[in-house]
Amino acid sequence: MKKKFGNKDVWIAYGLILPALLVFAIFMFYPFFYTVYLSFFDWNMIKPVKEFIGLANYKALFADPLMPLVIKNTVEYILILLVLNCVAPYVLAFVLSFVIKRGRGFYKGAFFLPSVISLVVGSILYLWVLNPVSGPAAILAEFLGINIPIWSKTQGLVIVVLSIITTWKIFGYNFIVIFGGVSGVPQEIIEAAKIDNVPLYKIFFDIVLPMSSATGVYIFIMTIVQGLQYVFTPVKVVTQGGPDNASSNIIYNIYQEGFVFYHTGYASAMSIVAMVLFIVLLVIEFRYVEKGIYYEN
Amino acid sequence: MxxxxxxxxxxxxxxxxxxxxxxxxxxxxxxxxxxxxxxxxxxxxxxxxxxxxxxxxxxxxxxxxxxxxxxxxxxxxxxxxxxxxxxxxxxxxxxxxxxxxxxxxxxxxxxxxxxxxxxxxxxxxxxxxxxxxxxxxxxxxxxxxxxxxxxxxxxxxxxxxxxxxxxxxxxxxxxxxxxxxxxxxxxxxxxxxxxxxxxxxxxxxxxxxxxxxxxxxxxxxxxxxxxxxTAKFIGSPGMNIFAAAYADHFLKIGKQSVKLPEFWSAYIGKRNCREFYLGIRPEHIFLQNEKRKNSFVGVVKYVEEYGSHCGIYFDLEGHEVVASGTNTALKPGTNIYFTLDSARMHVFDKESKKNIGYPEVCYDNVYQYQSV
Amino acid sequence: MRIESNLKWHILLILALFISLMPIVFAVSTSFKELSEAYSNVLGIIPDKPTLSNYLRIFQELPLNKITFNTLVVAATVTIFKVITSVMAAYAFVYFDFKGKNLLYFILISTIFIPFTMTMIPNYLIISQIGLRNNIMGVILPQLSDATGIFLIRQAMRSIPMPLIEAARLEAAGNFQIMANIVLPLVKPAVISTGIMFFINSWNEYVWPVLILKDTTNYTLPLALQLFVSSEGGTDFCLAMAVSVVTMIIPLGLYLIFQKYIINTFTSSGVKG
The missing domain is CATH 3.40.50.300 (P-loop containing nucleotide triphosphate hydrolases)
Structure with a gap:
């Protein structure tokens, strides 16, 4: 407890925080609770009177025949995203920190590059690149004798494509932050393991992963949060939820219910379900990850 | 200021x-x-x-x-x-x-x-x-x-x-x-x-x-x-401190005892200190080649070379003591005889661990080396 | 042996990079192709008959100057405010002790994890109520502060050795002087890179503006871009790619200029509390 500034200066501290706090209070905390409030009402944003209907929105939500599909899509999307944006960048960061010796700066800079580009641009780029008939990927695939399926009309594939697009955006940021955590593992520890002839995969699992787990957990959470937010853009730009809601997920559904059908209360209830889903995912994954670490040790 | x-x-x-x-x-x-x-x-x-x-x-x-x-x-x-x-x-x-x-x-x-x-x-x-x-x-x-x-x-x-x-x-x-x-x-x-x-x-x-x-x-x-x-903290190596006792003009360390000079006997006797801690710096221990009257005997443990001089570590009645010397040839296990510079002795109270002070002759300008 | 195994990794990395960067190359290339060539010479990076017609057309068909200007205003305003509020708050969190500091910091930072959907409806209502719908001010207003910015700049400030601040305080330097003369110059790289990221993110922002902005003249670039995509399959990719290039040129330029700052800030941001 070092002495910092005198107590009489405390008001300066509050004053310095106030502008940020004000913005957060008005556009973050208040809306958060107002969404909870709205979820108990039937309202269309325009009617002067909100009708209190208790848990009816939630009941309707769980009775909605579309809901299971929407949730399944969301979970699938997140799982693919986690593999592509947590596991892959982790391995990449490990390789870059401890395996290869040249070109670190170049790779870091280049891998980060797509994350500064608009997701709308990304969506359009992939719409073109992955175009099953005339896109570069299709033409390259043709050389190899493979046909790219018409993914925009194929149930499972749509989600894969959406995941690829958001991955393109998120990967670089995740990679850089994970690289920071991984390269924070002292080089001597890795060298000591190499002298003992510990294989690379064991160095990764036994040393690097546990020692950088704080960063790993952070990225894990951020991938879910960002992924859910980002997916809205490609869905809106590329598929509009189609085909037959095959690409619709809970985030896009909230948008549609809220801003297309004006089911404000219903959309609010769905937002809360989405957040709960997000928290549940976190808890399950934490259990799993924790067990994994225990097992490894 | x-x-x-x-x-x-x-x-x-x-x-x-x-x-x-x-x-x-x-x-x-x-x-x-x-x-x-x-x-x-x-x-x-x-x-x-x-x-x-x-x-x-x-x-x-x-x-x-x-x-x-x-x-x-x-x-x-x-x-x-x-x-x-x-x-x-x-x-x-x-x-x-x-x-x-x-x-x-x-x-x-x-x-x-x-x-x-x-x-x-x-x-x-x-x-x-x-x-x-x-x-x-x-x-x-x-x-x-x-x-x-x-x-x-x-x-x-x-x-x-x-x-x-x-x-x-x-x-x-x-x-x-x-x-x-x-x-x-x-x-x-x-x-x-x-x-x-x-x-x-x-x-x-x-x-x-x-x-x-x-x-x-x-x-x-x-x-x-x-x-x-303070005595131990200052000096390198620090001051030797060990438990000692006084009885009837004699300084006793473990089983060995030597007669104290009169100024210390009077000083300690007046303060009624029977048991106390005795402090002596390494440079105020005088090593001798053979046993003399009034000398203590210890067993050499090891010698540390400092360049200008060396530190001779020996065992005195179970206490490790270090003395400054020049003879690096001393073999561990051999007996070593020494006297203490009585004018540079320090006596600390057994309970409070504080210095009880010095007789007037110590640190006197006309002070002369006096062996215990 | 060592070189051989490294080569294997390098090939893998280059391949991954190729996959992630090729779309950008295709976009630039296609934007300079005529529509017929775009479909006949898909893989050609350099167009056979390079043309600027796509660019000329998009500026004719859309008020693209106005749209670019809107985007710039939004991104610049948001960036300035986010940087200022973040620096101020971070300074308070690092150099002051006050009641409830840790709790307040925790609450502010935890907002990073609140899904956007939890706030979008009420924010839409607020912006509508104060009459800023279909107005770029309505896009700007909810984005005047940013928890990530507070986090990153606080991290940077915490890495300044405390004795530097103490030395300045012994010289009777006040808060303002310490901030201006010592702290800001030392956290400049973090402030710059955080600011650049704010700017880029705001420039690219789509979800919130699409809710607020209705008229094409009020659009920002990402919204304009979407006008060229038709889900029915009739997308004119040459035009879409031209708008894409216009949209990404500023973020890419900024990134290339400030790349070192940005990479360092995010690499060292870490998660150490």
Whole structure:
């Protein structure tokens, strides 16, 4: 407890925080609770009177025949995203920190590059690149004798494509932050393991992963949060939820219910379900990850 | 000039008592050393004077004024930090005069003070460099220059030489004394190095576990240590301390006993000390080749070579004792005979561990070597 | 042996990079192709008959100058405010002790994890109520502060050795002087890179503006871009790619200029509390 500034200066501290706090209070905390409030009402944003209907929105939500599909899509999307944006960048960061010796700066800079580009641009780029008939990927695939399926009309594939697009955006940021955590593992520890002839995969699992787990957990959470937010853009730009809601997920559904059908209360209830889903995912994954670490040790 | 008074000063971090009831006065214009091992509270004490740490309880006075609640900037002090705390983005010159600029001192005055400081600390030609382009010794001198230009009455130094190599340190010590002689500020200097403490300090305050053990001149701290902690802490190796007893003119250590000179017998007898701790510095043990009357006998354990002399470690009735000597050929396991310089003996009370004092003949000008 | 195994990794990395960067190359290339060539010479990086017609057309068909200007205003305003509020708050969190500091910091930072959907409806209502719908001010207003910025700049400030601040305080420097003369110059790289990221993110922002902005003249670039995509399959990719290039040129330029700062800030941000 070092002495910092005198107590009489405390008001300066509050004053310095106030502008940020004000913005957060008005556009973050208040809306958060107002969404909870709205979820108990039937309202269309325009009617002067909100009708209190208790848990009816939630009941309707769980009775909605579309809901299971929407949730399944969301979970699938997140799982693919986690593999592509947590596991892959982790391995990449490990390789870059401890395996290869040249070109670190170049790779870091280049891998980060797509994350500064608009997701709308990304969506359009992939719409073109992955175009099953005339896109570069299709033409390259043709050389190899493979046909790219018409993914925009194929149930499972749509989600894969959406995941690829958001991955393109998120990967670089995740990679850089994970690289920071991984390269924070002292080089001597890795060298000591190499002298003992510990294989690379064991160095990764036994040393690097546990020692950088704080960063790993952070990225894990951020991938879910960002992924859910980002997916809205490609869905809106590329598929509009189609085909037959095959690409619709809970985030896009909230948008549609809220801003297309004006089911404000219903959309609010769905937002809360989405957040709960997000928290549940976190808890399950934490259990799993924790067990994994225990097992490894 | 600034006089500083600590009155029942305590400092707690949570439940940990870091500084335990400090009471002492730093005289105006003196060079006071705060000496102790790491974690003893010496830096905390310095930082309380600087106003960088809150005082949990008690009062701190500067020139009679209570300053507990005065912010650092208003205490008019200069400080040299352990890692110098040079602003990495400023040039040497800007580092030195930053504080003067903040205080809106006139430009002409600033440049004349800068010139004087640069000259005194031999920083000419480095004014436009950044700290990262300086050697360790140069950085240290910049930090000193920054502290000097302020012309404050109080200069605090927190282990300012600990990052220098041994040769630079000797030079820097002289420089510090020169600065003090030029500006005559009150100097408060934290160190864990006793050589620095002895060479720089007018007085040395030794702290242990947040308590003040002693505050005295370097000579007294070394020659008349106030308690066992001080005796052991100062000197390298420290003073030998072992349990001893007095009975009927005889000094008893374990099973061995020798007759004490009359001045000690009278002194100890008068104070009715039967059992006590006896202290003797390595250089005040006289080794002999053969057994004499009045000599103790020990068994050699090992010999440490120092170059100019050596330290002979031996066992005396179960106590490890070290003596200064020149004979490196002593074999472990052989007997060694020695006497103690009775005028350089120290007696510490068994309970309080405090020095009981010395008979008048000790430290007398006409004192002559007298073997026990 | 060592070189051989490294080569294997390098090939893998280059392949991954190729996959992630090729779309950008295709976009630039296609934007300079005529529509017929775009479909006949898909893989050709350099167009056979390079043309600027796509660019000329998009500026004719859309008020693209106005749209670019809107985007710039939004991104610049948001960036300036986010940087200022973040620096102020971070300074308070690092250099002051006050009641409830840790709790307040925790609450502010935890907002990073609140899904956007939890706030979008009420924010839409607020912006509508104060009459800023279909107005770039309505896009700007909820984005004047940013928890990530507070986090990153606080991390940077915490890495300044405390004795530097103490030395300045001994010189009787006040808060303003310490902030301006010591802290800001030392956290400049973090402030710059955080600011650049704010700017880029705001420039690219789509979800919130799409809710607020209705008229094409009030659009920002990402919204304009979407006008060229038709889900029915009739997308004119040459035009879409031209708008894409216009949209990404500023973020890419900024990134290339400030790349070192940005990479370092995010690499060292870490998660150490």
């Amino acid at each position: 600034k006089e500083i008074v600590f009155e029942n000063v305590c400092k707690k971090y949570g439940k940990n008592l870091i500084i335990d009831n400090l009471n002492f006065t730093i005289k105006s214009g003196e060079r006071l050393i705060l000496l102790g091992a790491s974690g003893c509270g010496k830096s905390t004490t310095l930082r309380m004077i600087a106003g960088l740490e809150d005082i949990t309880s008690g009062n701190l006075y500067m020139n009679g004024k209570r300053v507990n609640d005065i912010s650092s900037g208003k205490r008019n002090i200069s400080m040299v930090f352990q890692n110098y705390a040079l602003y990495p983005h400023m040039t040497v010159a800007d580092n030195i005069i930053y504080g003067l600029k903040v205080q809106n001192i006139a430009k002409a005055e600033i440049s004349s003070r800068l010139k004087a400081a640069v000259e005194m600390l031999e920083l000419g030609g480095l004014e436009n460099r950044k700290p990262k382009d300086l050697s360790g010794g140069q950085r240290q001198r910049v930090a000193l220059a920054r502290a000097v230009v302020k012309r404050s009455e109080l200069l605090l130094l927190d282990e300012p030489l600990s990052n220098l190599d041994a040769q630079l340190r000797v030079h820097a010590r002289k420089e510090l004394v020169k600065i003090h002689q030029t500006y005559k500020q009150t100097f408060i200097y934290v160190t864990h190095d006793q050589v620095e403490a002895m060479t720089i300090g007018d007085r040395v305050a030794i702290l242990d576990k947040g308590r003040l053990q002693v505050i005295d001149t370097p000579s007294n701290v070394y020659n008349k240590p106030a308690n066992i902690f």
